[in-house]
Amino acid sequence: MEVQVKRLEGSWDLGYALHKHTLSSVPIGHNEYGYLQFDTTRSEPGEALYQLKYRSDWTQVEPLAAQVQTTLLPLFGKTDLIIPMPASTTRDRQPVNELAKELGRITGIPVFDNIIVKAPAPAGSPQLKNLNNREEKDAALQGRFSINPSINNEGCWNALLLDDLFDTGATMDAVCQALRTYRKINQIYAAAITWK
Numbered sequence: 001m002e003v004q005v006k007r008l009e010g011s012w013d014l015g016y017a018l019h020k021h022t023l024s025s026v027p028i029g030h031n032e033y034g035y036l037q038f039d040t041t042r043s044e045p046g047e048a049l050y051q052l053k054y055r056s057d058w059t060q061v062e063p064l065a066a067q068v069q070t071t072l073l074p075l076f077g078k079t080d081l082i083i084p085m086p087a088s089t090t091r092d093r094q095p096v097n098e099l100a101k102e103l104g105r106i107t108g109i110p111v112f113d114n115i116i117v118k119a120p121a122p123a124g125s126p127q128l129k130n131l132n133n134r135e136e137k138d139a140a141l142q143g144r145f146s147i148n149p150s151i152n153n154e155g156c157w158n159a160l161l162l163d164d165l166f167d168t169g170a171t172m173d174a175v176c177q178a179l180r181t182y183r184k185i186n187q188i189y190a191a192a193i194t195w196k
Contacts, residue, residue: 001044001067005075008190010169011176015190016072017166019043021050022196046194049164052095061095065102068162068191073107076189080157082111085164085175086118086145088128099193100162109160115182116175117146128171137170145178158187166192 001018008015025040042050048064051057073079084100097113104111121127121140131137151157159179163172172190179185 001048001063003045003067003071004043005071006195008166008169008172008192008195010190011173011180012161012188012190014076014187015172015192016075017192017195018045018067018071019194020196021046021165021194043194049095049193052098053164056093058093058098061098061102064193065099065106068099068103068193069106072191073160076158076160076191077187078158079107079109079160079189081151082109082160082162083115083179084111084113084162085172086116088171096162096164099164103162112150112159114148114150116178117148119144119146134168134170137168138174141170141174145175147178147182149182149184151182151184156184156186158189159185160189160191163190163192164194166190166195 003018006017008017020043023041023043025038028037028039031037045064045067048060052060082100082104084096087094087096100111100113125140128137128140131140161172161175176188179188
């Protein structure tokens with residue numbers, strides 16, 4: 001899988017993504033329902049992620065997790081646990097959770113998918129993706145994340161926060177702020193499959 005690693009800036013200690021999600025997207029006209037169609041070219045990680053998220057192609061989990069292991073994990077310090085980012089869309093199977101579980105399986109690093117608790121958005125509030133700027137997103141995320149103190153052993157641990165698609169970083173920043181309040185978390189590393 002061809003990658004083009006990019007450093008991600010935010011409130012985490014160090015962060016990287018494998019590749020840009022969409023390389024080009026050209027309008028090609030409207031379909032029979034009046035919706036504008038595009039000829040879209042994605043990076044290899046972007047296409048694999050698209051197939052996983054929007055086509056439920058679960059065979060993409062293994063190669064994507066393996067790519068995170070070989071490309072991104074060596075860029076971080078010692079990683080003690082993996083935390084998948086909370087999903088923005090409810091699905092029976094969550095792609096990020098599946099990626100985290102597979103990464104945990106192949107690395108032997110424990111996965112904690114219950115440390116971050118996400119409160120529901122207030123009734124009638126717009127979806128995050130429909131907000132126009134970072135300030136609006138930060139305001140919408142204020143106080144939405146809390147900690148479930150589920151690490152039972154003593155110590156202070158380095159956490160890898162895993163996400164699929166990195167956009168403005170507002171959600172990852174909000175989760176990091178919550179994690180910083182948990183005394184058992186030391187360094188926070190951020191990893192994403194692609195960036196927008």
